[in-house]
Amino acid sequence: MSAGRARGAWAIFAWPGLLAAATMIGLIAALIGDGLHDVLAWIALALPVVAVVVAQAVRRQ
Secondary structure, three states: OOOOOOOOHHHHHHHHHHHHHHHHHHHHHHHHOOOHHHHHHHHHHHHHHHHHHHHHHHHHO
16 A cells, blocks of 8 residues: 555455455355355355455456
8 A cells, every 4th residue: 555545444344344244144044045056155155265365366467
């Protein structure tokens, strides 16, 4: 981050907050049902893993 660029709390915590919310939705979906709930859970719980892979790929470029 450059010294002249200030970032607010929303800019800093937006993605982690969204990933946390998706994870919670995935965990709850896995607990409350089967079938479509399982699909939703797999997708929601895979999002943080995908985010890490994408972040690492972007960082290496």
